[in-house]
Amino acid sequence: MVMLAAYSEGAAHLTDGGLLAQWAWLIPVVPLVLMFGIVFFGKRLPMKGWELAEAAMLFVAVYGVALLVMNASDGISYEGSVEIARIGSFTLEWGWVVDGLSIMMYAVVGVVGLAVFTYAKGYMKGDVRYTWFFAAFTMFAGAMLVLVSAPNLIQLVVGWELVGLASYLLIAHYWEDHANVVAGNKAFLVNKIADVGLFIGVIIIGVTVGSFRFSDILEAIADGDSALQQVAFWGGLALFIGAMGKSAQFPFHVWLPDAMAGPTPVSSLMHAATMVTAGVYLVGRMFPLFQTDGFAVDVKAIMMVVGALTLFLTGLIALVQDDIKKVLAYSTLSQLGYMVTAMGAGAYTAGLFHLFTHAFFKGLLFLCAGSVIHAVHSNNMSDMGGLRKAMPWTYRTFLIGSLALAGIFPLAGFWSKDEILASISYDSGHGGGTIATVVLGVAIAGAFITAFYMARAVYLTFFGEYKGHAHPHESPKVMTYPLIGLGVLSAVAGFANIPGIFTGFTQWLAARPQVMGDHHAESIDFVLAGIGLAVALLGIAAGTRLWKRDAATQQARDTFRIPVLYPVLANKYYLDDLYAKAVVDPIKGPIARFTNWTNTYVIDGVVNAFGAVSVFLSRIVYQGVDQRGIDLAFNAAASATGEAGDAVRYTTSGRIQQYAGGLFVGAVLLVVGFLIFT
Amino acid sequence: MIVNQFLVLAALLFSIGIYGVLVRRNAVLVLLSIELMLTAVNINLVAFGQYLQDALVSGQVFALFVITVAAAEVGIGLAIVILIFRNRSSANVDELDLLKW
Numbered sequence: 001m002v003m004l005a006a007y008s009e010g011a012a013h014l015t016d017g018g019l020l021a022q023w024a025w026l027i028p029v030v031p032l033v034l035m036f037g038i039v040f041f042g043k044r045l046p047m048k049g050w051e052l053a054e055a056a057m058l059f060v061a062v063y064g065v066a067l068l069v070m071n072a073s074d075g076i077s078y079e080g081s082v083e084i085a086r087i088g089s090f091t092l093e094w095g096w097v098v099d100g101l102s103i104m105m106y107a108v109v110g111v112v113g114l115a116v117f118t119y120a121k122g123y124m125k126g127d128v129r130y131t132w133f134f135a136a137f138t139m140f141a142g143a144m145l146v147l148v149s150a151p152n153l154i155q156l157v158v159g160w161e162l163v164g165l166a167s168y169l170l171i172a173h174y175w176e177d178h179a180n181v182v183a184g185n186k187a188f189l190v191n192k193i194a195d196v197g198l199f200i201g202v203i204i205i206g207v208t209v210g211s212f213r214f215s216d217i218l219e220a221i222a223d224g225d226s227a228l229q230q231v232a233f234w235g236g237l238a239l240f241i242g243a244m245g246k247s248a249q250f251p252f253h254v255w256l257p258d259a260m261a262g263p264t265p266v267s268s269l270m271h272a273a274t275m276v277t278a279g280v281y282l283v284g285r286m287f288p289l290f291q292t293d294g295f296a297v298d299v300k301a302i303m304m305v306v307g308a309l310t311l312f313l314t315g316l317i318a319l320v321q322d323d324i325k326k327v328l329a330y331s332t333l334s335q336l337g338y339m340v341t342a343m344g345a346g347a348y349t350a351g352l353f354h355l356f357t358h359a360f361f362k363g364l365l366f367l368c369a370g371s372v373i374h375a376v377h378s379n380n381m382s383d384m385g386g387l388r389k390a391m392p393w394t395y396r397t398f399l400i401g402s403l404a405l406a407g408i409f410p411l412a413g414f415w416s417k418d419e420i421l422a423s424i425s426y427d428s429g430h431g432g433g434t435i436a437t438v439v440l441g442v443a444i445a446g447a448f449i450t451a452f453y454m455a456r457a458v459y460l461t462f463f464g465e466y467k468g469h470a471h472p473h474e475s476p477k478v479m480t481y482p483l484i485g486l487g488v489l490s491a492v493a494g495f496a497n498i499p500g501i502f503t504g505f506t507q508w509l510a511a512r513p514q515v516m517g518d519h520h521a522e523s524i525d526f527v528l529a530g531i532g533l534a535v536a537l538l539g540i541a542a543g544t545r546l547w548k549r550d551a552a553t554q555q556a557r558d559t560f561r562i563p564v565l566y567p568v569l570a571n572k573y574y575l576d577d578l579y580a581k582a583v584v585d586p587i588k589g590p591i592a593r594f595t596n597w598t599n600t601y602v603i604d605g606v607v608n609a610f611g612a613v614s615v616f617l618s619r620i621v622y623q624g625v626d627q628r629g630i631d632l633a634f635n636a637a638a639s640a641t642g643e644a645g646d647a648v649r650y651t652t653s654g655r656i657q658q659y660a661g662g663l664f665v666g667a668v669l670l671v672v673g674f675l676i677f678t
Numbered sequence: 679m680i681v682n683q684f685l686v687l688a689a690l691l692f693s694i695g696i697y698g699v700l701v702r703r704n705a706v707l708v709l710l711s712i713e714l715m716l717t718a719v720n721i722n723l724v725a726f727g728q729y730l731q732d733a734l735v736s737g738q739v740f741a742l743f744v745i746t747v748a749a750a751e752v753g754i755g756l757a758i759v760i761l762i763f764r765n766r767s768s769a770n771v772d773e774l775d776l777l778k779w
Contacts (some may be wrong), residue, residue, distance in 0.1 A: 654775030657708075660699050 014511055020067060021098040027063055027106055028096070028149050028159075031056040031142030035135050042131035053134040057117045057141060058215045061110030068107040069490050071100060072504060075511030079151050079215060079524055095151035097214070100511030101284055101352070105148040105277070106315070108356060112273040112363045113141045114118040115482035119367050120265035122479040123374060127263075137266065140166035144274035148281065152212040153202045156285075160198065160246065160278060164191050167275050171262040183261035190255040194245020198282075201238030204231050205289075214285060218514040221288045221295055229294045239282065240303060247279025250310040253333050254576055256495050257317075260325040260379075264370030267325060271332040272363030280339045280355050287348045301435055303344030304424075308442040310336025313573065315449035319456065322570045323379045324369045327457050331405065332362055334446060338420050341439060345432060345541060347423030348518035349497070349506050354420055356505065357412035357493045358456025361404040364486035368398035371479055372461060375472040381460040383468035390472040393480045395462045397487040404490040406451035407536045409529075414536075415494030417447060418529045422499075422521045425528055430519075444535055452538040455543020461593035463548055499595050597677050684725035691777035705759045705769040709752060716748045 017024075034056040042049025070076060081095030117137070124133055143166050147159025164187075172184030206212040208228050209220045220228050228235075243249075248256040256276065260267055270276060283290065283303070290296050292301070311334045318330035335358050343352035371394045376384055388395040404411035407418070424443055428436035466472065474480065497505035500523035510516065571577070690715050698711025720741040727737020763769045 657700050657769050657775060664696060664700070 012512065014075045016065070017070065017076035017078045017098050019326050020063075020070060021076055022080060024063070024067065024078070024098045024106075024149070025080065028058055028142055030059050031138050031145060035138040035142060038131060038135040042135060047121075049131040049134045050117075053138045054114075054117050054121070055213065056138050057110060057113040059110075060106065060141070060145065061114040064106035064108075064110035065669060067098065067103045068508065071103045071508050075100060076103065077513050079513055081151055092154060093152055093213075094155060096149040097151045099513070100507075101281070102148050102350065103511075104356060104505075104508060105273075105281060106145065108277075108359045109141060109144055109148070109273045112359050112486070113269060115486050116265050116269045116272075116363060116367065119268075119479050119482040120263075120368070122476045122487055123265055123370055124263060129173065133170075133263070136166055136169045136173070137269070140170060140266075140269065140274055144278065147278055151214060153206055153214070153217075154212050157198065157202060157283070160195070160242075161542070163246075163275055163278060164188060164195070166639045167191075167259070167262075167270060170266040170270075171259045173262055173266070173585060177261075180261040183258040185490050187242035187259045190252055191245045194242055194252050197238045197240075197245070199244025199466075201235050201240075201242060204235035204238060208235070215513065216286050217286070218473070221292050222514060224294060232289060232295035236286075236299040236573065237302065239286060239289075240299055243279030243282045243340075244306065245279070246282075247276050247336050248310075248333055249279070249306050249336065250313060250333075253310060253314060254572075254579060256333055257326050257329045257572075260329050264366060264373060265327065268328070268366030268370065271329070271366060272359040276332065276336055277355050277359070280343065280351060282334070283340070283343045284348060284352050287343075287518065287614050288514055290343070291346055291348070295456060297303040300344045300346060301432075302346065302436060304341050304427075304432070304439050305344075307337045307339070307341030307344055308439040308446075309337070310334065311341060311446040312442050312449070315328065315446050315453065316565075317569050317572055318453040319449070320566060322382055324372065324381050324384070324457060324461060325366070325379055326364050327381075327453060328369055331365075331450065331453065332358075334450060335362065335405070338417065338443065338446070341443060342420040342423055345420075345424045345427035345436060345439075346518055347427070348422045348516045349419065349509055350419040352509055353497050353505050354416035355431040356496070357404070357416040357490075360486055360493050361401045361412055361490035364397060364483060365401040365405065365488065366481070367483055368394050368401060371475040371483065372398075372472075373430045374475055374479070375470070376468040377470045378468055381457065384461045384466070385464040385468075386462070386466040387472055388462040390465075391462075391474045393474060393483060396463065397480075397483040399458060400487045401490055402454040403495075406454050407447055407532055408451075408540075409533055410494065412490050412492070412494035414529075414533065417498060418524070418532050419499065419521060421447075421499065421528050421532050423519065425525070426519055426521075444531060447532055448535045448539040448542075451539025452543050455540045456547050459543065459547035539646055679729055681725050681729045685720055686731065688718040688721040688725070690718075691715070691721065703770050703772055705762070705771050705774075708757070708771060709755045709759070712755075713748060716744060720744055 034052045038049035039054045042052065045051060067076065076098055077100075078098040079095060080098075081093040082268075083091055084094050085092040117134075120134070120137065124130055127133060133255055140163065143162030145159075147156055147163060150156040150159055168184045170190040171187050172181045174180045175184075202212070205217060205228070208231050209217050209225065211217065217228075245252045253282055259270065262270075290300050314330045314333035314337065318327050318334065321327045321330060335354065339351045339354050339358070342354060371391065372384060372387060373379055373396075375387070375391060378384070400411065404413040407413045421440065421443055424432070424440045428434075428440055432439075495502065496508075497503060499521035568574070695711045695713075695715030695718060698714065699708055702708055702711060706731075723737045723741045723744070727735055727741075730737070759769055762774065766773070
């Protein structure tokens with residue numbers, strides 16, 4: 001296998017994309033404007049605001065795909081910006097980047113978003129806050145597009161926080177149930193903690209380079225800026241901690257499974273295109289920082305280890321979950337682990353290619369899960385079973401999604417996962433060292449686990465006997481059509497990048513002015529691909545052996561009780577308990593009490609003192625200055641005017657001839673005055 | 679040409695007019711007195727116009743304007759007087775003190 005830093009000379013033949021790129025600022029702006037449209041006019045529209053949300057996603061999808069097609073024929077790299085404010089030498093800019101990386105994200109957000117928004121029309125039908133839901137949902141997509149289109153770190157942070165806000169609103173959408181509010185708070189707070197890392201990284205790098213623009217920072221890296229080299233490790237690490245929060249890497253992953261409290265379309269979009277991809281996107285956007293010698297290359301080892309831990313540990317938890325959405329949530333964590341591991345192995349293309357394919361099949365799997373939940377009115381797989389006859393389309397598409405996720409040839413996941421494995425394998429021989437070799441083993445084991453838990457989910461949901469109480473039925477067409485669309489994409493998306501045969505995706509992503517310096521496979525590594533496929537098939541076989549069974553033993557076998565491992569997995573490695581005891585309780589207990597005491601006695605005392613002084617001063621002002629000074633002057637002026645009026649009113653006698661006399665005398669006086677004074 | 683005799687005539691007419699306006703009680707006579715004053719002004723205009731040998735004869739033309747406006751003014755004035763007479767059966771200016779304080 002030959003690995004090359006190919007297309008590094010790609011910068012030479014990039015176009016500026018013409019009008020399509022210059023008007024790309026519309027991509028984040030249209031959803032955000034339409035969001036306000038939904039907020040203010042949504043309830044009066046015939047479809048309660050859904051049509052505006054759908055129009056926004058349709059616009060983004062069409063625009064994104066048009067850019068993708070244009071980028072595929074000849075690479076686009078364009079950057080536009082508008083100055084918003086100037087503080088000293090620092091310029092605050094709003095801008096939009098149109099290059100290979102952001103175009104790929106526009107297309108993914110648009111296409112997956114379009115499918116999810118269409119589906120949500122059916123899924124959310126009859127919801128009490130239907131219009132509000134679509135307003136927040138549109139904001140969610142718009143915020144992600146703000147993040148993706150950012151040409152500088154400041155705008156990225158704005159998008160980053162807007163995504164966090166929108167996800168908070170959507171996770172806690174069913175706020176009547178307190179648990180959902182808690183889940184929303186958890187997602188928000190865990191993200192906030194990791195965001196501190198992001199802010200530190202942004203400040204370190206931005207201040208050192210003297211500019212927050214990606215192009216300036218990446219140029220400084222290309223020039224070997226020595227000041228940046230000194231802080232690159234800490235800056236890169238801090239940025240990566242921010243990315244770990246949004247992309248839910250171990251140990252910040254705890255918010256993501258709880259985020260399942262939101263409506264299923266939210267989970268689908270959150271896991272596929274918006275939110276969790278943001279961290280991987282950030283690493284991809286800043287990739288040369290981690291890849292160039294002398295800068296934050298050491299962070300890559302941390303990335304690889306964190307990714308490997310995440311992909312393995314969370315994959316195991318997925319095995320013991322009963323809630324179908326939680327299985328998928330842990331699966332997302334595991335796949336995000338793959339992406340981060342790939343980034344850590346220096347494989348920019350492989351990591352983002354997995355993001356690309358994962359967006360389609362994970363979006364699909366969540367929508368299928370939503371369709372099932374819609375039918376059986378329960379999230380638990382113990383209430384499902386045997387649904388393949390009642391819900392044929394959901395079953396077929398779920399199967400495609402599962403096989404794609406498990407990495408079965410020739411579906412999308414096979415190609416991207418194989419490329420990740422190939423990259424880690426390459427890295428183990430080129431600087432990654434022992435860590436990369438171990439991580440390669442973990443990643444292959446992860447492929448087995450992935451196939452294993454997806455087999456379990458498929459069998460428990462669609463095979464065996466139905467155990468629930470509702471009457472399952474296939475979902476309406478507005479929900480099944482998006483499933484079919486995403487199913488087709490899950491099947492074929494992998495063909496966008498076949499090493500040695502068709503390297504379209506590699507070239508799309510390489511359309512950036514800077515050299516990424518990543519490596520990717522020049523041809524298929526048949527041995528590694530064979531191992532990956534064999535391991536996945538083994539996982540499916542093991543899953544079939546364990547869970548494809550007759551109705552009687554179905555329940556008994558699912559418990560899967562390995563003495564020590566099961567309780568550890570069921571309790572999610574006790575991480576939530578650890579956080580609750582070590583972080584939440586101290587804050588809720590002594591710190592909160594102390595803060596409350598300080599608030600009541602110190603801060604309130606100061607505020608009350610200010611209040612008392614103000615009251616005293618106002619009394620003086622009122623009685624002394626206002627009543628005796630100002631009012632007196634006004635009263636005097638008023639009564640003087642009144643008396644003057646009384647005095648002169650008698651001149652209005654009503655005698656016309658008196659007036660005429662006055663007129664004549666006046667005229668004479670004017671003439672005399674004129675004669676005297678000229 | 680000497681304008682003095684015209685000016686004296688105009689001054690006399692104007693003074694008579696002023697006297698009439700200020701002293702007469704009957705509203706019709708007050709209106710007539712106003713006409714006298716306007717006539718005095720017209721005489722001045724025509725006299726100066728002739729005296730200055732103006733090519734555009736603006737003095738004479740202006741006098742024509744004054745006569746026109748005066749006609750309109752008398753028309754309205756007499757209409758008012760008739761209405762007042764109908765309402766109060768008197769056209770005595772002394773008694774028209776509705777506008778006093």
